[in-house]
Amino acid sequence: MPDKTEYMMPMEIEQRSFAIIESHLREITLPEPERSVLKRVIHTTADFDYAENLTFSENAVQIGLELLKNGADIVTDTNMACAGIRKEVLARFGGTAHCFMADPDVAAEAAHRGVTRAMVSMEKACRTLQKNLIFAIGNAPTALIQLDAIVRSGSQAPKLIIGVPVGFVNVVEAKEMIIRSGVPYIVARGRKGGSNVAAAICNALLYQLYRP
Amino acid sequence: MPDKTEYMMPMEIEQRSFAIIESHLREITLPEPERSVLKRVIHTTADFDYAENLTFSENAVQIGLELLKNGADIVTDTNMACAGIRKEVLARFGGTAHCFMADPDVAAEAAHRGVTRAMVSMEKACRTLQKNLIFAIGNAPTALIQLDAIVRSGSQAPKLIIGVPVGFVNVVEAKEMIIRSGVPYIVARGRKGGSNVAAAICNALLYQLYRP
DSSP states (O other), X not given: OOOGGGSOOHHHHHHHHHHHHHHHTTTXXXXXXXXXXXXXXXXXXXXXXXXXXXXXXXXXXXHHHHHHHTTOEEEESXXXXXXXXXXXXXXXXXXXXXXXXXXXXXXXXXXHHTOOHHHHHHHHHHHHOOSOEEEEESSOHHHHHHXXXXXXXXXXXXXXXXXXXXXXXXXXXXXXXXXXXXXXXXXXXXXXXXXXXXXXXXXXXXXXXXXX | OOOGGGSOOHHHHHHHHHHHHHHHOTTOOOOTTHHHHHHHHHHHHOOTTHHHHEXXXXXXXXXXXXXXXXTOEEEESSHHHHHHSOHHHHHHTTOXXXXXXXXXXXXXXXXXXXXXXXXXXXXXHHHHOXXXXXXXXXXXXXXXXXXHHHHHTTOOOEEEEEEXXXXXXXXXXXXXXXXXXXXXXXXXXXXXXXXXXXXXHHHHHXXXXXXX
């Protein structure tokens, strides 16, 4: 075991990391509570491009905080994003994190209809979860395409869309579709994002309500 | 449901994405099988910095493939990385993915000794898993510091270290420590990395053995 003086403990590392990140963001005018979300995304990626890419609809973070305080559930498009969300904090307020991607009925229906599992997952969430829903999408542009269709069909379930899929095909367009959807959003414009970014944004919201 | 012509299915998206990535890597001379690992990391992050950062010890990928073919287990430092690994492919060759971070005995021992859970997790893996081990570290620099100590103590368990923690404190130094450790490594030099990158590297190796 190395001598303890050789390293710092996780919370100390995190605090020092956020100070370093803040020192790099001096020219960025983004106010709180959005600023804390941006800093956590940079903490998760070490990628300052998010200072340019991360886009919030009006009061998106405040809307997300109200939703979470009132027990909203979170729906993800990967088990990885779901694994990264601090579910014990979410549960304090009555919420649960869901990912339906690996459900056998989702796979079967997607194969039968010739659509993606992500699309069927979004439909299943809106159909089966009788709650206000926050969607945290870090992987599948088709999840965003489907959410846009669900909103246009009149469903009130999606109350906030965290739209941060990563990739080179369909991703940029799907994110712009969400920006135009009328639903509150937090979107990383461009190609970047990921399941880690989706989870980080959820946790940035949760930590504004309660930090274990 | 949007008309099917509006989007592509995941495998088609992936193939087209890899073609786009390759078109951006024309000036990068990295040969196979390392090149496929780099491309999957960029596919996961949309971040071409990895073309500069990702560093392989001699034959690291070939060594990883041999380990996986012979049933090596993978140990991660986050449940998120563990969730992202294609465990059904790993299982075809006899391997299992482990993350001990949430184990109550790990938390208790870390608190008692005043060290990080990541450190105790690494010790637990080497003590309890009677196998060749691949470590995939995407978060905790202390996991790498501890692995270096374990190797220096003479343990033969760590056969390949995927060292890609992300962050601003201790991270750069911990990665350089692994590069000097004498154990085969795949390391993202600098601040960047993450649980998603750790999982992507594992999957890049697995997909060279079997693609579902």
